[in-house]
Amino acid sequence: MAIPAETFFLDPDSDQTLQQQIQQQVAEAILTGRFQPGERMPSSRRLARHLGVARITVTIAYTELVANDYLASRGRSGYFVSDNAPRPPNFAPQAAPTESRVDWSRALGQRFSHRATLTRPPNWRDFRFPFIYGQADARLFDHQNWRLCALQALGQKDFEALTSDYYERDDPRLIEFILRHILPRRGISARPEEILITMGAQNALWTTAQILLTQRRTAVIENPCYHGLRDILSQARCITHPVDVDEGGLPPDAIPGGADVVFTTASHHCPTNATMPLERRKALLERAARDGFLIVEDDYEFEIPFLRSPSPALKSLDGEGAVIYTGSFSKSLFPGLRLGYLVASEPFIREARALRSLVMRHPPGHIQRTAAYFLSLGHYDAQVARMGRAYRRRRATMDEAIRENGLKVSGRGTFGGSSYWMQAPDGIDTTQLAQQLREQSVLIEPGRAFFGADQNITSHYRLAYSSIATARIPDGIARIAQAIREST
Template sequence: MSISVETFFLDPATEGTLQSRIQQMVAQGILQGRFRRGERLPSSRQMAQHLGVSRITVTLAYTELVADDYLTSRGRSGYFVSDNAPEPPAFPARRFGTGTVDWNKAIGQRFSPGLSMDKPADWASYRYPFIYGQADKTLFDSANWRLCALQALGMRDFSALTTDYYDADDPKLVEFIARQTLPRRGILANSDEILVTMGAQNALWLSAQVLLNRRRRAVIEDPCYPALRDILVQSNCHLSTVAVDADGLPPDALPDDTDVVFTTPSHQCPTSATMPLARRKTLLAKAEAEDFIIVEDDYEFEMSFLKSPSPSLKSLDQNGRVVYVGSFSKSLFPGLRLGYLVGPAPFIREARALRATVLRHPPGHIQRTVSYYLSLGHYDALVRRMSKAYQARRNVMDAALLDFQLTVAGKGVYGGSSIWLEAPGGVDARKLAAELRQDRVLIEPGAPFFADPEASPSHFRLAYSSIPASRIREGVALIAQCAQRLRGTGNTHAK
């Protein structure tokens, strides 16, 4: 029996090349049971005419389906659904509900609502996306990344691709981190002092789980990275917040019973304040005198285009009191989810054992791809390109903020990718953000960064990592106009 060509149509919602969309169309028909074993497909010529594509595209799609055993070719007779093609399940799919379970009682611990940051999935469709932490496709080196991924897929790296490392990591990546990445921050570490993680957030979670319990006290900056606060709240430790100033975390404000301090000294999150060298030494001396541990999140140290980066806390640590968190996700792309922990061997041993119980290790193929991208020099070239672009965008933004008289609350000494602002006249940045979306402008309200979101609702963050320089001034103008309009209508926090 032949399958009518009228049965086939390309769903406009599907993504990929024409060839892959045709493959998906045929495969779905087989998996859904609409096309059965032994049935003949339309000829490549018929299908091409019907779909309005080239015949070679259809032929290549059919050939791939033959290779995957969805189809079989019978000489001059054409293409047929293979006898070995997957069959749809014999039982009907059923939608399940909560049934008779009272899930309010069944859930032993609650973790929702989870991340409190609101970053729309369609951020790239906005004309003025002052959004933090997203990749700019005009800057990313996709060609060399693709080549490194293909190299990692080769038979030479078959073991790295397929091996279950259990609790270990790709030795090539660990070696590069130890010999190239860490020395740039003044850090020397052995392989047993390095652990690859699923991004910096995973590293922070591992650190909290290993270092804290219900009896210990953690200290975080205020404002700080909201996901870190969520991690520590879930750990059930005693939690204190310390307000940052223009130089970051003030050591003298730490509670006497501190056990672990989480800090972002190079680019304080979100104010971008940089902790001076003297304060770093004071913090380390206090940690030694009062016997507490410091977890240093050194995100964005690569983006120090205004001045050379200041020494990391870990590089100044003489007593093994600093656990260092680094990330490749910030400088490569956020979807990579690859970071690393550096600390004394006893700490890394426990973090490694905990990681193994949750996810064993980050995917070997991703680790090997990154190791190639780093070792072949592509990463350094990317960082230089990004730094140059960020500096140009930063110059435009600085001038625009000055011209439109927007108040800068923090912009960092060394660079980074964002600026911390305060809306004029007590305007609530959450309302400002909601209004600006109508003008295709995205900003990041600052309330979620604070322990008390109502304490400072006028702050917001403007990032320049994902917006071209040519649109920055116009976008800043719209922000200033909207802020003045809200101020004039009394639409402020005080109201």
């Protein structure tokens, strides 16, 4: 039996190539049982004429399907559904229950969905004024060279890196580049045994909390702080002690006695952008040596210095091995990459490596090797330089627009970064303000999630300029100022 060409159609709005659409339709038809083994496919000429595409497009699609054993070529007779093609299941799937009979209120041992975290609409790119933090800007990212590096990592030479189970190991090329090029920029010297690749900074912080904290240990956090860290520590069920930050970040003298672990964003405090002065950094290290606590340094945005060079990392000043350093490529490359790293003394990294192997083995080898090529071939440094130039222009425009519209900046970074920590007049709830601004195609980030649950602080908000074009900044800031005036 011959399959009619009219069975196929192309979607003009699809993000797939014509060849990919043909392949997908054939594969889906075989897997669902609509096309049976032995049935004859439309000729490449006839299908091409029906779809209005070049014959070579159909021929290449058929060739790929033959290679994957969906189709079989029979000389001059044409293409047929292969006798060895993947078959659909031989049982009818049962309909899913319309309502679960499980009492999930009793069945759940722990709950994670109650977190007061930041949310943004999935279609945030459709908004004209997206002042949101941490997303990749397609105008700044080097797609071409990343694609070439990904293709290189797919090559036969890197077959082992692509396909092997590393168990507890990491890609040696990526480790080498981080040790020789990334860490020295922060003044850090380390050995391969003192570094672990993670699935981003969030995974690094979670790993650290799991290893260092128990229900009887005390973690000190900055207030306000990165909301994800507070959620991690809540899940760890440790004793948490927030310490208010000032214009110099975390004050060492305010750390309570009995602290076991201190979490800090010293170089670029999240979210106020305060930079801890060098003397305060030394005082914090001296306090750690005297009182015996560990320091977890989240250096999440050091790659973007365009106002002046960042201060030395705490880890670079650490003579006791008390600092656990976390870094990430999320801000300098793209957050979907999910690659970060931990740098610490070998005994800690040994435990972190063992914990990672229990949870996920290791980050995908192909991703690690692609990143290693992108970094080692110089594309990463060019990317960071390009972002720095763009951010400098955007920040200058932000400064002028904020000043002209009379908005209040609550915290400023001293070496760059990509956001402002803002404060609205008393009485304005920025969560409600954010909802109102969405109707004007403006996205801001309310600051409520950065404070503890027992604090009713609602007047702060964050404005980031990493994802908005320079030309749109003045109009967007003007709309925010107008909305605030109308709310007072």
